[in-house]
Amino acid sequence: MTSPKMCNPNLDEPAKTKYEVRQIYKRKPANIEMASRELAPIFGLGSGFLAQQRAQTLFTHPAFRESFAEFKYNYLRGRWDLPIGDFEEVHKLLHNLKVRRDPMWIEEKFPDCTEWDVTHFYARFALRTWHEIKESKLALAGWLKDVEICPAIHVLVFALMYLQLETMRDYKKDAPMKDRINHFLDSRKADKPT
Template sequence: MASPKMCNPDLDNPAETKYQVRQIYKRKPANIEMASRELAPIFGLGSGFLAQQRAQTLFTHPAFRESFAEFQCNYLKGQWDLPVGSFVRVHELAHKVRRNPIWVDEQLPDCTEWDVTHFYTRFALRTWHGIKESKLALAGWLKDVEICPAIHVLVFALVYLQLETMRDCKKEAPIRDRIHHFVESWKADK
């Protein structure tokens, strides 16, 4: 039996994992505690109350919250129809740039030419580095994890949170903007 702090996500089928995260999002869990219960197996933490608690600590860790605030401000910008990141692309970029300090520095580098993969990579590396450097016990299960499982966990946590945040942005948008978006989407499908 694995250690209770073990993080062993399934890295072999990211498309299925993204589908599972989208299904959790579509079920509209009432709060992050309920979502954490469903996300814990995806994070490789197993199921049950302790797994839920460990998953929940990720969302409450200051490094996660700070990185998400940066992501929200610089990528989402109140929009509700942006693409979510691809684990495979983020994973590849993370391996290429992980030793470059701009990806974990507190100050965001020039990101005018970035796409979703860059923002996801910045989020994942910055969050993982922040958790590893933190003296807090929160999300301690992610401190000693290798880069591949850490990126997996952080990408899919961000996918879920991005979808939830975009749903909230859509609710707050003026009706005129929502109708315009619907019409443009409909035209694009034709």
């Protein structure tokens, strides 16, 4: 059993973890409480009620919510067909010393993102959220405060991935039928060999 301050995610199989997150998304948990129960093992918190509660505190932490609002505004922009991040790419970018030492990745003011791809948005989200949680006086998500950077980024990338998929599902439901049909037809055209 893990202690309240510890998390031990499996960093060795990000493709498997991505698949697991997609499977949780496809099962359509009714709310974040139910999703947290399934995401807790992915976050390395174990299973059971306490693990679920710990996972849930991450989604309710103001730093997480603010960073996600920024992500929605600057990356998703109401679209429902955008790529999701890749842990290995985010991990690689964040191990670039220039990125980790540049305050633009954690400061409140959003930087110029005209040259960014999904990896940069995920990196910004993960670093900013982790930094704010570590600096917070709130007990929420306290288990993430003392975690090393790699496990912390793993947790935050896969939490963001899940929320991105859920948010895009909502956007798709709200999209006009014409847009959904055009998207379907465009994707069929792209699948056909020329």
